[in-house]
Amino acid sequence: xxxxxxxxxxxxxxxxxxxxxxxxxxxxxxxxxxxxxxxxxxxxxxxxxxxxxxxxxxxxxxxxxxxxxxxxxxxxxxxxxxxxxxxxxxxxxxxxxxxxxxxxxxxxxxxxxxxxxxxxxxxxxxxxxxxxxxxxxxxxxxxxxxxxxxxxxxxxxxxxxxxxxxxxxxxxxxxxxxxxxxxxxxxxxxxxxxxxxxxxxxxxxxxxxxxxxxxxxxxxxxxxxxxxxxxxxxxxxxxxxxxxxxxxxxxxxxxxxxxxxxxxxxxxxxxxxxxxxxxxxxxxxxxxxxxxxxxxxxxxxxxxxxxxxxxxxxxx
Numbered sequence: 001x002x003x004x005x006x007x008x009x010x011x012x013x014x015x016x017x018x019x020x021x022x023x024x025x026x027x028x029x030x031x032x033x034x035x036x037x038x039x040x041x042x043x044x045x046x047x048x049x050x051x052x053x054x055x056x057x058x059x060x061x062x063x064x065x066x067x068x069x070x071x072x073x074x075x076x077x078x079x080x081x082x083x084x085x086x087x088x089x090x091x092x093x094x095x096x097x098x099x100x101x102x103x104x105x106x107x108x109x110x111x112x113x114x115x116x117x118x119x120x121x122x123x124x125x126x127x128x129x130x131x132x133x134x135x136x137x138x139x140x141x142x143x144x145x146x147x148x149x150x151x152x153x154x155x156x157x158x159x160x161x162x163x164x165x166x167x168x169x170x171x172x173x174x175x176x177x178x179x180x181x182x183x184x185x186x187x188x189x190x191x192x193x194x195x196x197x198x199x200x201x202x203x204x205x206x207x208x209x210x211x212x213x214x215x216x217x218x219x220x221x222x223x224x225x226x227x228x229x230x231x232x233x234x235x236x237x238x239x240x241x242x243x244x245x246x247x248x249x250x251x252x253x254x255x256x257x258x259x260x261x262x263x264x265x266x267x268x269x270x271x272x273x274x275x276x277x278x279x280x281x282x283x284x285x286x287x288x289x290x291x292x293x294x295x296x297x298x299x300x301x302x303x304x305x306x307x308x309x310x311x312x313x314x315x316x
Contacts, residue, residue, distance in 0.1 A: 030127055062083040164204070177207045
């Protein structure tokens with residue numbers, strides 16, 4: 001398997017140096033703000049994991065990073081081990097941010113925009129939202145421009161769009177219904193197609209029994225709470241589940257009647273499925289989802305073992 005991000009990284013070593021006249025540069029962020037950078041940022045704090053992901057994909061150092069549910073993005077392997085721990089994405093350590101000499105801070109609008117005025121006192125600030133593929137492509141493009149890597153960021157985006165088409169062309173004709181669930185304290189939130197993880201599966205041709213919310217693209221309106229009877233009603237071929245904060249999932253005897261349970265196709269998936277906007281995360285989600293849905297057609301992707309999908313463990 002050839003990884004498009006890996007191929008892009010190989011090309012980066014031959015990329016030309018940043019032109020002297022590339023800055024100042026003005027970029028729009030996810031808030032609609034226009035941010036002007038006078039020089040290429042040297043020390044960047046990634047409050048949003050997709051920012052760290054994008055920097056790793058562009059072969060740039062990540063100086064600071066937040067955690068999500070107590071962990072760094074394991075799918076990035078050891079590439080961010082040297083980054084300063086800035087606390088949780090929902091409540092970053094602003095005092096540490098202020099005293100660590102960052103040129104640029106990149107955050108997630110939902111969590112970090114409320115602190116924008118404070119952050120802007122000691123660092124320039126960009127923030128983006130995590131919603132769907134269109135937003136992901138625009139965010140990577142904007143970050144690439146800010147980081148002096150506009151052409152390489154566009155190449156990552158173009159390669160990914162081409163990869164979607166390449167994989168879709170190989171998908172078998174027989175439909176496979178696939179349900180993605182975010183499990184939090186044993187409440188199941190089913191993703192509709194509005195959200196990026198399930199949007200990618202739909203682009204491959206998987207059938208989401210929850211469909212799409214046609215009334216809104218807001219994240220809060222693209223979940224459906226699922227009870228056992230709902231799972232039995234939809235009875236999907238494949239269930240992928242991100243178990244928030246890890247741990248086992250409470251067992252219900254009704255699950256034994258599900259096709260996915262009988263065929264051992266209920267999977268616990270990695271961090272990247274919950275935060276899929278970066279170039280590396282979105283490719284891993286696309287490739288592994290294709291493998292889980294159509295295992296006879298698509299090989300398992302190369303990835304850190306800690307990030308790989310495994311069968312869900314139910315607590316009986």
